[in-house]
């Protein structure tokens with residue numbers, strides 16, 4: 592009997608996950624899909640701008656991604672993209688969720704099904720990791736130039 596109960600529990604908890612419902616209950620207070628900024632960024636187009644593994648990692652421990660956490664495997668170093676996103680929406684830091692890859696996929700499926708484009712601040716931020724890297728490199732270069740110019744003046 593115990594086994595049967597446990598089995599039904601496992602079955603219902605893994606199969607009953609409803610991406611749309613979960614989003615509305617746990618994410619919609621801070622995120623729109625195509626409606627622009629709220630406390631957090633518009634999540635329309637999320638599956639296009641971030642890799643699934645990044646999303647899983649971020650959603651489960653936003654602070655670790657934004658600030659880095661030496662004691663947490665996989666979060667030792669702050670993530671450049673997460674830092675940029677936080678810079679746009681601070682001081683609010685997204686609360687930690689407990690969602691596995693399958694569940695995130697269900698949420699992404701729901702977001703994509705609405706076929707919306709992102710609005711708001713997130714839409715102005717470079718959308719891919721590659722683009723963010725490029726942007727950072729440019730910033731560094733400019734800082735170096737400025738530094739040189741300042742040295743010359745002395």
Ligand code: HEC
Nearest residue numbers: 617618621630631632646653676677680681683684685688
């Ligand atoms: C209390 C408000 C709040 C809730 C609830 C919330 N978030 Fe967030 N979320 C944020 C904020 C604010 C950011 C921007 C980063 C930061 O400041 O932490 C963010 C960023 C994100 C990002 C990064 C977006 C990007 O373009 O890089 C993802 C993905 C995300 N949230 C998913 C979710 C999901 C999925 C849920 C529900 C399970 C959720 N969030 C619930 C506030 C929230």
